[in-house]
Amino acid sequence: MNRYLPLAITALAILALATLFLVIAPGMQISAQGPSQGLKPYTEAEARGRAVYVSMGCLYCHSQQPRSLAQAPDAERGWGRASVAGDYAYDDPHQLGTMRTGPDLMDIGDRLPSQAWQLTHLYQPRAIASWSIMPAYPYLFEHKDKAGPDDVVVKLPAKYAPKSGVIVAKQDALDLVTYLQGMKRQYAPPKDGLRDNGYALIAEKQRDATDATTASN
Amino acid sequence: MQITETLGLLLALSFVISLLALTILIWAIANKQVHTPDADDARTIFEPGEGADIDYPDKPHHFDTARSGIDANSSSVVMWLIAAAVFWLIYGSLHGLAASLELHLPDLMSGTAQMTFGRMRTVHLNSVAYGWASQGGLAAVCWIIPRIFRTNLRMTGLLKVGIVLWNIGLAAGVLAIANGWTDGLEWLEIPWQIDIILAAGAACFVAPLIATAKNRNVHHIYVSGWYFLAGVLWFPVLFIVANIPGVHHGVEQATMNWWYAHNVLGLWLTPLGVGTAYYFIPKIIGKPVYSYALSLVGFWALALFYSQVGIHHLIGGPVPTWLVTLSVVHSVMMFVPVIAVAINQHVTVASNLWALKESMPLRFISFGAVMYTLASFQGSIEALRSVNSITHFTHYTVAHAHLGAYAFVSLVLMGAIYQIVPRATGKYWPFPRMIAWHFWLNVIGFAVYFFSLTIGGILQGLAQLDATKPFADSVILLKPYLEGRSLGGGLMTLGHVLLAINLIAIGFAKKTRETETENMVAAE
Numbered sequence: 001m002n003r004y005l006p007l008a009i010t011a012l013a014i015l016a017l018a019t020l021f022l023v024i025a026p027g028m029q030i031s032a033q034g035p036s037q038g039l040k041p042y043t044e045a046e047a048r049g050r051a052v053y054v055s056m057g058c059l060y061c062h063s064q065q066p067r068s069l070a071q072a073p074d075a076e077r078g079w080g081r082a083s084v085a086g087d088y089a090y091d092d093p094h095q096l097g098t099m100r101t102g103p104d105l106m107d108i109g110d111r112l113p114s115q116a117w118q119l120t121h122l123y124q125p126r127a128i129a130s131w132s133i134m135p136a137y138p139y140l141f142e143h144k145d146k147a148g149p150d151d152v153v154v155k156l157p158a159k160y161a162p163k164s165g166v167i168v169a170k171q172d173a174l175d176l177v178t179y180l181q182g183m184k185r186q187y188a189p190p191k192d193g194l195r196d197n198g199y200a201l202i203a204e205k206q207r208d209a210t211d212a213t214t215a216s217n
Numbered sequence: 218m219q220i221t222e223t224l225g226l227l228l229a230l231s232f233v234i235s236l237l238a239l240t241i242l243i244w245a246i247a248n249k250q251v252h253t254p255d256a257d258d259a260r261t262i263f264e265p266g267e268g269a270d271i272d273y274p275d276k277p278h279h280f281d282t283a284r285s286g287i288d289a290n291s292s293s294v295v296m297w298l299i300a301a302a303v304f305w306l307i308y309g310s311l312h313g314l315a316a317s318l319e320l321h322l323p324d325l326m327s328g329t330a331q332m333t334f335g336r337m338r339t340v341h342l343n344s345v346a347y348g349w350a351s352q353g354g355l356a357a358v359c360w361i362i363p364r365i366f367r368t369n370l371r372m373t374g375l376l377k378v379g380i381v382l383w384n385i386g387l388a389a390g391v392l393a394i395a396n397g398w399t400d401g402l403e404w405l406e407i408p409w410q411i412d413i414i415l416a417a418g419a420a421c422f423v424a425p426l427i428a429t430a431k432n433r434n435v436h437h438i439y440v441s442g443w444y445f446l447a448g449v450l451w452f453p454v455l456f457i458v459a460n461i462p463g464v465h466h467g468v469e470q471a472t473m474n475w476w477y478a479h480n481v482l483g484l485w486l487t488p489l490g491v492g493t494a495y496y497f498i499p500k501i502i503g504k505p506v507y508s509y510a511l512s513l514v515g516f517w518a519l520a521l522f523y524s525q526v527g528i529h530h531l532i533g534g535p536v537p538t539w540l541v542t543l544s545v546v547h548s549v550m551m552f553v554p555v556i557a558v559a560i561n562q563h564v565t566v567a568s569n570l571w572a573l574k575e576s577m578p579l580r581f582i583s584f585g586a587v588m589y590t591l592a593s594f595q596g597s598i599e600a601l602r603s604v605n606s607i608t609h610f611t612h613y614t615v616a617h618a619h620l621g622a623y624a625f626v627s628l629v630l631m632g633a634i635y636q637i638v639p640r641a642t643g644k645y646w647p648f649p650r651m652i653a654w655h656f657w658l659n660v661i662g663f664a665v666y667f668f669s670l671t672i673g674g675i676l677q678g679l680a681q682l683d684a685t686k687p688f689a690d691s692v693i694l695l696k697p698y699l700e701g702r703s704l705g706g707g708l709m710t711l712g713h714v715l716l717a718i719n720l721i722a723i724g725f726a727k728k729t730r731e732t733e734t735e736n737m738v739a740a741e
Contacts, residue, residue: 002436002437004427007446008450011450015455017234018525022472022540022543022544023469026540027472027473030469030537031469057333057399073684085467085468088467088471089466090467091470092465096531098614099611100681129689133323134323194537195536196535196536196537198533198538198541
């Protein structure tokens with residue numbers, strides 16, 4: 001190659017092609033779907049809690065995208081049904097995640113609805129599960145001599161409780177728990193919901209092939 | 218359903234277009250329809266009389282002497298970039314090491330929000346990707362471009378403005394992330410308001426490099442130039458488009474996210490690394506690359522296939538099936554460009570193994586080049602649905618990412634720094650033995666890092682696929698492997714500190730020479 005301009009134009013055209021296939025085309029298809037029926041926008045407290053989730057970087061250990069049973073036993077673990085594009089219509093920024101150092105949280109509100117449990121767990125995960133490697137978030141809480149009338153006191157085992165006084169949740173912790181409690185997709189998924197059905201299709205083909213072999217025998 | 222059919226058609230079309238383009242290219246090369254770069258073009262990087270001869274110490278070759286003038290204005294740009302890059306390398310490594318320790322010692326640093334895992338990890342990624350690798354790569358670009366074009370770097374003032382803006386933006390960005398202000402998308406965490414500074418900085422690199430290309434004194438653009446010139450255009454476009462706020466939300470945003478994130482690797486860091494290796498391997502050895510025509514196939518196949526692999530990060534997720542399949546197919550097609558590059562670079566090194574003993578920079582660079590082949594092969598296989606079900610949400614992916622961004626890109630760039638700095642400053646490295654120590658600390662540290670997370674990741678993935686095992690099992694079994702990662706990461710960081718010490722010391726060292734007539738990184 002000896003000329004700059006053709007190189008530059010072709011290089012940018014290839015990037016434009018990739019953008020068409022990876023961003024624009026799926027973007028049109030996904031936005032045509034709209035929100036799943038039964039999905040509600042976040043309440044103000046949930047949105048504030050979600051902002052705490054984003055800012056602490058929960059994303060780097062927790063996914064929000066249960067896989068289909070054709071691929072993995074996520075649903076059997078109680079992580080919820082396989083999610084579809086419409087389930088995320090109100091998410092900005094999206095928090096699908098790529099790591100499961102901790103469990104998937106798409107349906108955490110269904111699985112662990114207790115505020116007390118969540119607060120204890122956020123204050124010190126090892127107060128609940130000794131094997132946990134989740135960070136503790138003590139700065140979302142306050143150490144007080146005595147709880148005020150509106151304070152939510154965190155229940156702690158003796159090992160992690162302060163020597164005197166109480167641990168109460170700050171607003172950030174309460175909002176975060178409200179967000180987690182709201183994480184449940186109890187409505188039925190839309191029939192034409194968009195998701196990667198590759199695994200189901202492969203399983204179907206394999207079933208057909210097995211059936212054909214059985215039949216020919 | 219209409220739309221699905223249209224999109225199915227698009228999917229098939231994308232693959233057909235890419236395949237067709239590749240076929241046309243191969244046909245055109247075979248039938249001499251395009252000017253095929255030939256052995257003479259591959260010699261662009263050599264002076265007349267240079268090359269084809271082994272670099273005997275008693276018979277100095279023409280290494281850059283004739284061009285000493287072209288470094289007059291570019292060496293300060295290059296040194297600014299290298300100093301900044303190494304600063305971010307140390308800063309990023311320390312954050313990476315801290316984040317790694319936090320995963321098996323979770324209560325070690327839990328006192329402040331700034332030090333929580335989710336933020337330390339993010340500061341690590343942004344520091345090493347945008348601070349270290351991007352600037353280290355640009356240093357190599359600013360050093361190599363004047364050489365392959367045989368002209369001095371143009372608009373160096375603008376380049377320096379770009380460097381200053383980029384570092385101010387990045388410093389503000391990581392400060393924002395540490396304090397909880399983030400855009401919340403992987404690889405795009407820096408708030409878009411701060412991204413404006415970074416985008417302005419990146420844009421400052423475009424015009425000078427185009428101007429230098431326009432004023433070149435050679436007819437042919439050497440292969441490194443294709444990678445660099447394309448990469449320098451691709452990155453600002455990617456960065457600006459991906460950071461425009463308010464365009465996407467939900468799953469749309471997720472596909473945009475991975476279109477961007479994988480293209481930062483494929484169309485930015487990879488071209489920087491491959492282009493750098495394509496220059497220094499033949500240059501240090503003194504012989505042109507094995508098959509120059511093949512490099513053309515490698516370049517365009519990389520552009521066509523690598524640009525569409527991003528959605529393999531969402532396999533099994535809430536995105537259209539056709540889109541996932543598209544990225545899986547292109548991931549597998551990555552074998553084409555990778556094999557092309559591998560033949561060129563590895564055969565050149567393999568037929569000149571003596572040179573690895575003579576040159577420490579070459580040792581770093583060829584090690585990195587081999588890691589590129591391995592990382593890409595691994596990536597292609599990892600994108601297969603059956604494999605991905607095991608590895609996707611595990612630390613296996615982290616090991617893979619470091620094989621690419623660290624063992625490949627970073628080691629190539631470290632080699633480039635060891636090669637460039639003595640020539641840019643006219644000084645010897647004050648502690649040459651430390652270079653070898655650095656190399657082995659990084660290679661051994663990385664081996665520990667990689668095998669720990671690869672094995673741990675597979676076990677983690679298998680445990681999570683087994684419904685009879687509680688989730689806790691996948692965490693408990695992982696702990697020793699996470700400790701192994703900290704050990705490996707510690708050794709790697711130590712190696713980086715040695716580089717920084719050498720770099721600071723060379724800053725205080727006296728100038729030893731005016732010209733560059735021999736290999737300044739002498740054999741140990």
